Amino acid sequence: MRRKPILIALLTLLAGSSLMFAGTVSGKVTYTGTPAHQKAIDMSKEPSCAKQHATPISTETVVTGANNALENVVVYISAGAPDEGQVPTQAITYTQKGCQYLPHVLPMHVNQEFEILNDDQTSHNIHPLPKVNIEWNKSQPPGSPPIKEKYDKAEFIEVKCNIHPWMHGYFAVLKTSHYDVSKEGGDFKLPNLPPGKYTLTAWHEKYGTQTADVTITGNETKDVNFTFKATAY
Amino acid sequence: MAKFFAITIIIIAIASAIPILRHTWAPPEDISTHGALIDEQLSETMAEAGISFLAAQFVLAFFIWKFSNPAPDAKLKNFPGGAKGLVIAAFLVVGIEVMALGIFGAKAWANVYLTPPAADAMPIQVQAGQFAFYFRYPGPDGKFGATHPELINEGQQNYYGLDPEHDVDARDDIVAAEMAIPVNKEIHLLMHSKDVGHSFYVRELRVQQDFVPGLDVSLHFTATKVGKYEIVCTQLCGLGHYNMKAYLEVLSQQDFDDWMKKETAMQ
Numbered sequence: 001m002r003r004k005p006i007l008i009a010l011l012t013l014l015a016g017s018s019l020m021f022a023g024t025v026s027g028k029v030t031y032t033g034t035p036a037h038q039k040a041i042d043m044s045k046e047p048s049c050a051k052q053h054a055t056p057i058s059t060e061t062v063v064t065g066a067n068n069a070l071e072n073v074v075v076y077i078s079a080g081a082p083d084e085g086q087v088p089t090q091a092i093t094y095t096q097k098g099c100q101y102l103p104h105v106l107p108m109h110v111n112q113e114f115e116i117l118n119d120d121q122t123s124h125n126i127h128p129l130p131k132v133n134i135e136w137n138k139s140q141p142p143g144s145p146p147i148k149e150k151y152d153k154a155e156f157i158e159v160k161c162n163i164h165p166w167m168h169g170y171f172a173v174l175k176t177s178h179y180d181v182s183k184e185g186g187d188f189k190l191p192n193l194p195p196g197k198y199t200l201t202a203w204h205e206k207y208g209t210q211t212a213d214v215t216i217t218g219n220e221t222k223d224v225n226f227t228f229k230a231t232a233y
Numbered sequence: 234m235a236k237f238f239a240i241t242i243i244i245i246a247i248a249s250a251i252p253i254l255r256h257t258w259a260p261p262e263d264i265s266t267h268g269a270l271i272d273e274q275l276s277e278t279m280a281e282a283g284i285s286f287l288a289a290q291f292v293l294a295f296f297i298w299k300f301s302n303p304a305p306d307a308k309l310k311n312f313p314g315g316a317k318g319l320v321i322a323a324f325l326v327v328g329i330e331v332m333a334l335g336i337f338g339a340k341a342w343a344n345v346y347l348t349p350p351a352a353d354a355m356p357i358q359v360q361a362g363q364f365a366f367y368f369r370y371p372g373p374d375g376k377f378g379a380t381h382p383e384l385i386n387e388g389q390q391n392y393y394g395l396d397p398e399h400d401v402d403a404r405d406d407i408v409a410a411e412m413a414i415p416v417n418k419e420i421h422l423l424m425h426s427k428d429v430g431h432s433f434y435v436r437e438l439r440v441q442q443d444f445v446p447g448l449d450v451s452l453h454f455t456a457t458k459v460g461k462y463e464i465v466c467t468q469l470c471g472l473g474h475y476n477m478k479a480y481l482e483v484l485s486q487q488d489f490d491d492w493m494k495k496e497t498a499m500q
Contacts, residue, residue, distance in 0.1 A: 039390040039500055040498075043410070044479070045411075160388065162364065168388030
């Protein structure tokens with residue numbers, strides 16, 4: 001009978017200590033220079049998609065925000081990640097809606113299952129273009145069940161639709177689940193990092209990659225910022 | 234039984250001619266300056282082929298009716314004078330007929346392809362690729378920028394592989410997913426394919442032309458009626474062929490100028 005409280009105390013201590021030493025890396029991704037002009041997309045060929053956008057959407061190769069923020073940059077632990085090989089069990093989703101890929105960049109763990117949904121009233125043909133994984137392309141008429149897939153090698157994979165040439169996105173297949181995609185404002189945050197030395201990589205589909213080393217010693221938040229050099233073309 | 238068969242042939246032949254004579258499946262209204270000649274050519278071809286078809290069916294039915302039940306002791310007879318003369322006559326009649334159609338049709342064809350477009354015809358480039366059409370206008374400078382296939386990047390809407398960074402002519406090019414043209418203005422359409430064979434077909438314009446990979450094809454036409462028409466691909470080009478289409482907007486000059494302003498802003 002007396003063992004139970006001790007056990008609870010021990011468990012609380014364990015849980016507490018792991019939380020106590022969970023560091024966070026956060027920061028901002030910005031650009032200098034003039035980013036490439038993003039063209040508006042004419043979807044007149046597919047009226048059911050065109051009418052979903054009050055104003056035409058633009059290409060998303062370079063998405064910027066106020067104060068030179070750069071969005072859609074994948075920031076992840078490229079070396080030292082504590083969770084390599086620990087494949088998350090929950091599936092993530094990639095949605096085709098309004099003839100657009102949502103999100104534009106989908107990060108995932110190697111071997112993690114992801115589901116592709118078609119929310120449109122038209123057929124899509126999703127065609128990722130991997131170089132080291134196996135290539136496939138699948139047709140998905142409206143109302144079809146989700147397509148379930150996974151990739152077993154780390155890679156950044158360009159995604160296109162064989163029916164709607166303007167549709168464009170990326171899969172970021174990573175060896176870790178410690179990743180984030182810079183949002184509005186260019187912010188990213190990688191929480192729950194145990195103490196250790198890490199290499200952080202920031203990847204942008206047009207402006208390439210940058211890395212930074214960071215050491216987490218305990219319960220702390222480290223600031224790391226990335227600045228990409230933008231080009232007008 | 235043979236008489237029943239002969240009658241059935243007559244009924245099928247006449248029944249199939251009725252919808253054609255009644256124009257049940259008539260083409261939509263012609264909106265081009267050259268279309269009348271093409272329509273005339275088509276109805277002439279249809280009339281001649283139709284009369285030959287009916288005549289052949291009637292002769293077939295007559296022979297079945299008359300000779301299907303020969304008397305048991307009847308002998309096979311040769312055609313008087315042999316078949317040689319008849320075969321030569323058939324060759325001549327059919328040959329002259331086909332040649333005549335070709336000669337009369339050459340004018341309709343030449344109107345679109347062989348005669349040069351007017352000097353002030355508006356050049357528009359159309360590129361077919363799996364599975365969409367993209368149209369290019371030269372912009373205010375009147376010059377198309379050079380295309381570089383290696384620079385084609387659909388995710389960035391660079392369907393033609395233009396290089397605006399280094400090529401001044403390409404900077405003002407307008408690339409659109411629909412084709413707008415001013416009414417009563419001659420259009421010089423410059424066609425090329427990005428990948429496989431496609432086709433450019435607008436029923437109302439009476440224009441149907443294949444894209445052949447590696448070939449630059451050009452034709453010219455003038456649309457005479459304001460409206461929105463469908464451009465479809467009529468060469469099976471792959472999985473998304475059924476969905477390969479675009480729209481042709483024939484606009485008044487004012488509306489066309491407005492459209493061009495809107496497209497310029499979208500580049």
